[in-house]
Amino acid sequence: MADLKEELSETMYCILLSLQEERHGYGIIQHVTDFTAGYVQLGAGTVYTSLKKLERAGWIDRTRTEDRRHYYVLTERGTQALDDQTRRIARLHAYGKGIA
Amino acid sequence: MTTKTAWLAPFTHPTPERLEAWFEREAAAGWQPDELGDMSAIRLRMRKTKASQVRYVVDPQQRVDEDYIATYQDAGWQYVGELSSLHVWRRRYRDERPEAFTDSASRRARNRRLAWVTGAVGALALVGMVIRVGLGVAGIGASSEDWVLEAGVLALIGLPLVAVTAVLLRRRDAA
Numbered sequence: 001m002a003d004l005k006e007e008l009s010e011t012m013y014c015i016l017l018s019l020q021e022e023r024h025g026y027g028i029i030q031h032v033t034d035f036t037a038g039y040v041q042l043g044a045g046t047v048y049t050s051l052k053k054l055e056r057a058g059w060i061d062r063t064r065t066e067d068r069r070h071y072y073v074l075t076e077r078g079t080q081a082l083d084d085q086t087r088r089i090a091r092l093h094a095y096g097k098g099i100a
Numbered sequence: 101m102t103t104k105t106a107w108l109a110p111f112t113h114p115t116p117e118r119l120e121a122w123f124e125r126e127a128a129a130g131w132q133p134d135e136l137g138d139m140s141a142i143r144l145r146m147r148k149t150k151a152s153q154v155r156y157v158v159d160p161q162q163r164v165d166e167d168y169i170a171t172y173q174d175a176g177w178q179y180v181g182e183l184s185s186l187h188v189w190r191r192r193y194r195d196e197r198p199e200a201f202t203d204s205a206s207r208r209a210r211n212r213r214l215a216w217v218t219g220a221v222g223a224l225a226l227v228g229m230v231i232r233v234g235l236g237v238a239g240i241g242a243s244s245e246d247w248v249l250e251a252g253v254l255a256l257i258g259l260p261l262v263a264v265t266a267v268l269l270r271r272r273d274a275a
Contacts, residue, residue: 029175043201045206049206
């Protein structure tokens with residue numbers, strides 16, 4: 001399995017956040033637009049490519065297919081990666097606040 | 101219905117960005133591709149329509165499933181068809197030009213997917229050329245006198261594909 005931690009981008013982080021609940025590709029696009037207040041707008045090609053990568057890495061699982069759409073949710077490994085990243089970002093934020 | 105033919109479009113515009121830009125210039129001039137088929141990579145039929153501002157996206161994918169189509173369509177893209185594993189999407193727009201690839205990682209991955217294809221076909225053509233030159237020089241084979249022509253054709257196929265692969269890989273690193 002590929003390890004994505006080194007290259008976890010804003011896109012990947014937002015997709016992981018969104019997949020704490022089961023969603024399909026376009027559902028992720030909408031959810032990310034909502035919770036970032038439009039700051040992060042994901043393209044369809046990016047989401048499709050990212051989902052394949054996350055699935056290969058074992059961070060998400062396909063739960064079902066309905067009306068041609070695959071639904072995904074975080075695996076235990078994905079949940080752990082999301083927690084690690086959230087802690088890392090919080091740490092960086094604290095460093096920044098300490099200096100600024 | 102007024103039509104015209106574009107020959108070898110994916111080869112004369114060999115990167116996704118260039119092919120997208122060409123489609124968009126054609127749309128602005130009022131030309132849209134007809135339904136894409138097996139031969140469209142060689143002979144692409146364009147029909148005259150109203151000039152319009154259209155965003156085209158070229159996505160190299162060897163195998164796609166229904167979820168791929170659904171994800172793009174849900175996001176507002178219209179499927180145009182497939183040009184030799186290049187899936188072509190379009191979307192009319194007014195203000196901001198829509199994007200299907202919104203981060204550098206997915207753009208790099210897109211170029212990498214295409215580079216695999218162009219690199220493999222280009223390398224095979226060049227290996228074939230070397231073998232043909234070797235056989236020709238050694239005088240092996242029934243039509244050994246044709247080796248210069250055959251090797252030349254293989255070089256004409258292989259060298260541009262290898263050059264395109266190099267461009268795609270450079271972009272992959274720079275994206």
